[in-house]
Structure formats: C-alpha cells, structure tokens
Amino acid sequence: MALTTEDAAKLARLARLELPQEELEHLAPQLESILGFIDKLSELDTTDVEPMTTALDVSNRWRADEFSQSLSREQALANAPASDEECFRVPPVLG
Numbered sequence: 276m277a278l279t280t281e282d283a284a285k286l287a288r289l290a291r292l293e294l295p296q297e298e299l300e301h302l303a304p305q306l307e308s309i310l311g312f313i314d315k316l317s318e319l320d321t322t323d324v325e326p327m328t329t330a331l332d333v334s335n336r337w338r339a340d341e342f343s344q345s346l347s348r349e350q351a352l353a354n355a356p357a358s359d360e361e362c363f364r365v366p367p368v369l370g
Contacts, residue, residue, distance in 0.1 A: 278307035
C-alpha cells in the first residue's frame with residue numbers, strides 16, 4: 276500500500292499536527308514502512324499465543340495504602356496568595 280503525501284497530511288490533521296509540506300514528504304515513506312512492518316506481523320500464526328498486557332511477568336510494586344495525618348485547613352491555606360477562612364481564592368476562569 277503506497278502512502279501518499281496527502282495521506283500523511285490527513286493523518287497529521289487527525290493528530291492535530293501542523294506539518295510543513297517538506298516534512299510531510301519526508302514522513303510519508305516512513306509511515307509506509309511502519310505500516311508494511313505491521314502488515315508483515317499480521318502474517319504470524321498467533322493461535323496458541325495467550326493475550327497479555329506486558330511481556331514481563333511482574334507483580335504490582337505499589338506501596339500499601341496507609342492512613343496518615345494530612346494538613347489542617349489552616350496549614351493548607353497558610354501560603355495561599357488569596358484565601359478566605361475556608362477556601363483558596365482564585366480568579367474567575369469562565370466569563
């Protein structure tokens with residue numbers, strides 16, 4: 276499957292990228308090569324291959340979720356540029 280510069284421009288537009296014409300001309304053959312490799316992979320027989328999320332057999336190494344004391348409201352608001360007694364004050368974002 277030959278990938279044209281117009282195809283590369285369409286892909287760039289879908290990815291919300293603004294690329295100059297000379298970069299698209301350079302990118303189209305690279306994308307065609309990637310798609311060719313993926314097409315070659317589809318020829319492999321994977322009927323006896325079990326689906327997996329990672330190639331390594333690893334377990335979760337997150338720390339245990341333990342309760343700890345958090346900041347008091349006064350401590351959290353102490354260095355705020357603007358606050359009232361209960362909340363951070365921020366400039367309005369919507370009109």
